[in-house]
Amino acid sequence: EINANTVTLGACVSHAAIEDARMPDATHGYLPRVASGIAYRAVRNRGTIGGSLANADPTADWLSCFTALEAQILISGPKGQRTSSIDEFVTGAMETTLEAGEMINGVRFPTLSKGARCGYAKISRKPGEFADAIAAIVHDPDNGRCRIVVGTTNGVPRQLAIGPLALSASTPLPQMLNSGAVREQLASHMPATDVYDLNIQCAVIERALANAHQVAS
Numbered sequence: 597e598i599n600a601n602t603v604t605l606g607a608c609v610s611h612a613a614i615e616d617a618r619m620p621d622a623t624h625g626y627l628p629r630v631a632s633g634i635a636y637r638a639v640r641n642r643g644t645i646g647g648s649l650a651n652a653d654p655t656a657d658w659l660s661c662f663t664a665l666e667a668q669i670l671i672s673g674p675k676g677q678r679t680s681s682i683d684e685f686v687t688g689a690m691e692t693t694l695e696a697g698e699m700i701n702g703v704r705f706p707t708l709s710k711g712a713r714c715g716y717a718k719i720s721r722k723p724g725e726f727a728d729a730i731a732a733i734v735h736d737p738d739n740g741r742c743r744i745v746v747g748t749t750n751g752v753p754r755q756l757a758i759g760p761l762a763l764s765a766s767t768p769l770p771q772m773l774n775s776g777a778v779r780e781q782l783a784s785h786m787p788a789t790d791v792y793d794l795n796i797q798c799a800v801i802e803r804a805l806a807n808a809h810q811v812a813s
């Protein structure tokens with residue numbers, strides 16, 4: 597469901613349905629791009645948004661993708677209905693605030709403006725495998741939003757702190773971040789990370805920014 601302010605997807609929507617654009621896409625191709633990179637087609641035919649979010653696997657694609665979109669999780673259970681921001685919903689690796697008897701009904705995120713730019717990148721050892729590094733960016737200066745999210749942190753997806761430059765529509769995305777500062781932030785988010793992991797996390801962020809820039813150009 598798409599209205600003026602929000603887009604809502606039901607929990608049972610499969611990855612393949614999004615990949616095939618069987619419903620209107622309000623994300624300038626961002627969701628279909630992410631969906632098409634999840635595992636391989638047999639998994640995408642069966643896997644659902646609700647199942648993926650309930651699993652809260654740090655290496656899952658929707659988790660980082662929807663965190664960048666500032667999504668809300670729609671939940672129902674014995675005590676009624678509630679809505680939780682995805683930031684509060686995921687509490688750790690494969691841990692959420694879902695209580696016994698609760699179900700995810702869907703996911704809702706703010707409508708993007710025409711000028712919004714979205715990018716996504718992941719690094720996996722081979723195609724179809726869960727990612728070793730994930731980065732997602734949603735840059736929507738007309739709505740005052742910019743999120744750069746790093747997945748695969750062994751815990752919750754992490755947002756990078758970004759400067760005021762990030763909210764300018766004219767800033768070329770690849771130049772938005774200072775790579776030294778990014779490295780420092782990643783090292784503090786993931787203190788146990790070795791140099792190899794830090795390197796691929798930095799590389800995947802650059803690729804996500806380049807992806808957003810390329811798609812928008």
Ligand SMILES: Cc1cc2nc3c(=O)[nH]c(=O)nc-3n(C[C@H](O)[C@H](O)[C@H](O)COP(=O)(O)OP(=O)(O)OC[C@H]3O[C@@H](n4cnc5c(N)ncnc54)[C@H](O)[C@@H]3O)c2cc1C
Nearest residue numbers: 607634635643644646647648650651656657699700725726
């Ligand atoms: C071989 C393989 C490779 C994969 N590779 C990737 C990958 O690269 N990237 C990626 O993101 N994912 C990957 N996945 C995960 C896959 O995409 C699915 O998201 C995941 O398997 C969940 O599947 P499902 O939607 O059928 O949920 P299920 O398997 O049915 O459920 C998973 C869990 O969530 C619970 N659940 C399901 N729906 C809801 C709901 N609506 N409300 C509350 N709880 C619910 C179930 O009770 C269960 O505990 C992979 C899976 C496999 C098997």
